[in-house]
Amino acid sequence: MTPPFRRILIANRGEIAIRVARACRELGIESVAVYSDVDRDAPHVRAMDHAERIGPTPAAESYLSVDAILDAARRSEAEAIHPGYGFLSESAAFARAVESKGLVFVGPPAETMEGLGNKLAARRTAVAAGVAVTPGLLVPAADARPSEIEDIGYPLLVKAAGGGGGRGVRRVDGPAELDTALDTARAEAVAAFGDGTVYVEKLVAPARHIEVQLLGDRAGGLAVLGERDCSIQRRHQKLVEEAPAPNLSAATRAGLADDARRVAEAVRFHNAATVEFLVDESENRWFLEMNTRLQVEHGVTELVSGVDIVAWQILVAAGEHLPPEVMEARPTGHAIQVRIYAEDPWNGFGPSAGTVGAWQMAAGPGIRVDAGVEPGYELPTAYDPLLAKLMVHAADRGAAVARLRRALDETVVSGMSTTLGFHRWLVDQPAFVDGRYDTGLVSDAWGDGPPLTEHDRSLASAAVAVARRDLADSRPHEDAAAGLALDGERPWSRLARTEAVDHE
Structure with missing residues (x-):
């Protein structure tokens, strides 16, 4: 099969950048990594065929910089851009900017993001389609009257409209908490997604x-x-x-x-x-x-x-x-x-x-x-x-x-x-x-987790030591684990009780 593209730039980092690069390789496509200064030697950079620096460590100056990413695509001669998840993956402006440069955006169209990717717009689209939405605002909190928010009822959630992953979300149990929650959620949303728009919806639980x-x-x-x-x-x-x-x-x-x-x-x-x-x-x-x-x-x-x-x-x-x-x-x-x-x-x-x-x-x-x-x-x-x-x-x-x-x-x-x-x-x-x-x-x-005992800590220390020896000697970890079994319980499972025991 002829590769659908010759070269794709992956506008992300970490495990998802590696996952997309693997898909590219199986399709016969060259991959281009992007990296900030702190990520220069990161695993995702070495996993790809090409790599381009996009700026200093702060995400706003690198992974969230549309201009930096498009310039990297130009330098690398990429034909398409895959955004992964997070960062600019749900930015309609980014999708439009990619297409304006004659590149293919690997994701839904910009107009789809505007209609569905933004969470407020998505709520309005769902209502129009006859699908029930959680009780709450259909406009930004900044545009709503105080009475509209009060009518939703507490507890409620303040949520970022422009992103996901739990960022820009705050629970509010009463009126006294609302202003602080709105300010905190807005600031977190700006840092994570470059968009401080938030809205309010009813907390449905359980x-x-x-x-x-x-x-x-x-x-x-x-x-x-x-x-x-x-x-x-x-x-x-x-x-x-x-x-x-x-x-x-x-x-x-x-x-x-x-x-x-x-x-x-x-x-x-x-x-x-x-x-x-x-x-x-x-x-x-x-x-x-x-x-x-x-x-x-x-x-x-x-x-x-x-x-x-x-x-x-x-x-x-x-x-x-x-x-x-x-x-x-x-x-x-x-x-x-x-x-x-x-x-x-x-x-x-x-x-x-x-x-x-x-x-x-x-x-x-x-x-x-x-x-x-x-x-x-x-x-x-x-x-x-x-x-x-x-x-x-x-x-x-x-x-x-x-x-x-x-x-x-x-x-x-x-x-x-x-x-x-x-x-x-x-x-x-x-x-x-x-x-x-x-x-x-x-x-x-x-809650805050079960209490840790000294027995847990000693088993965790032993398990870490075995892991190091196993890695150094290239011995199968199953044999090492079996050799450390105490009280009928494998130390690998007890290690779970305290990863913090060994901070190198």
Whole structure:
């Protein structure tokens, strides 16, 4: 097959830049990395065929700089730009600027982003399409009368209109908190997305956060690739995703797919997007937003559907039509993803800085790891702290949970606190094992995490030492783990109780 493009610039960093570069390589396309000064030697730069500097460390002067990225595309002679997720991925102005230079933007059209990518615009589009939205504003908070906000009722959420990933979101429990929440959310939104527009909606709880993956071509073909449950969250940012959503009635599953299709068909849509919903205990559903970009959690849908979403983003951008095997794809088995962040779950999931020491990822049947770091990598504090995504796929959900538990037992990271401890705790919680949980699980059941004992710390230290020796000697980690088993429990699982024990 003739490559759809000769060279694509990937306007992102970390694991997603590497993921897109791999898709390019399989399609016979050369990849171009971009990097800020702090990322000069980052893994994503070495993973590509070419690399271009785009500015100093601050994202506003590099990864969020339209001019810098377009200049890099010119210098590298790229024919298309893939934005990944975050940064400029949902910027209609960026998409238009790319096309104005005669380049192809690998994503939905700018007008689609204006109609759906902006969360306020998406709410208006959904209402026009006859899809229920969460109670709240359809205009920016700055343009609303105080009485309009009060009428929504507390508790409520202040949310950024121009981005996602949990940034620019603040809970408000009463009128006294509102002004501070608005100011804080605006400032965070400007820093993350370059757009300080915020709006207000009712907090629906308890509820599940379920999203539907779409993939469309330029000829009007629209594939609905099933739903994902993304309810395991902290600070409104996802930690765990799984597909299909567990314990959901067939009628609700079909209704979510139909609502997602109606929203997408309300505008001129093609490429990849995700429609997000809240589903309450009675399975009432409300449209939340539409992310007109690739999602962090796209991999779990790829595993159950067999569709390479990233490759099809590129092919659709080049004018390819979706074939029957994509249009008619149905989920097979069950997949779960956990995000490994450099955060301390025992300290409110606060950020953790450091240099990666031991780095041992799980392997074996049904396991996929998308990572953006390596041993010896000093984690920049200027960007998102995602280290890697660990995914498992099995014949059913029970087998997938068991596989995830095994994969987490094999995974070792040292040099900084990570969310691995939380994930190992999670896979033994009855609510998660049974697939009956909602967005309140982390705050209600985890809190600040279980207390650490000296026994936990000693086992963690021993596990880290074995990981280092194993890496140095290139010995299989399964043998090393078996040799350290104490009290009938593998140290890899107990290591989860305290990644912070070994900060090099």
